[in-house]
Amino acid sequence: QPVKRVIDELLIELREALAKGERIELRNFGVFKVKIVKAKTGRNPQTGESVFLPAKRKATFKAGKLLKNLLQGP
Numbered sequence: 001q002p003v004k005r006v007i008d009e010l011l012i013e014l015r016e017a018l019a020k021g022e023r024i025e026l027r028n029f030g031v032f033k034v035k036i037v038k039a040k041t042g043r044n045p046q047t048g049e050s051v052f053l054p055a056k057r058k059a060t061f062k063a064g065k066l067l068k069n070l071l072q073g074p
Contacts, residue, residue: 018059028066035060 014032017024023033039055063071 021057026064028064030061030063030067032059032061034058 014024018032018034021034023031025031035058037056037058040053042051042053043049044051
């Protein structure tokens with residue numbers, strides 16, 4: 001239970017910081033940040049019709065060097 005509570009609190013803090021547009025760096029793990037995606041014209045795959053897609057904010061994660069190396073294995 002204590003570990004779950006700590007993780008839940010961490011996730012709440014991450015969500016709140018990202019909602020404010022803040023960058024969060026967890027050393028040796030990675031970086032969470034908000035990226036602005038520009039408005040663009042897309043296509044409705046069902047009808048082929050062009051549709052306008054407005055600009056939006058998107059959460060991104062970039063793995064740190066240690067995490068990348070661990071994922072590559074021996």
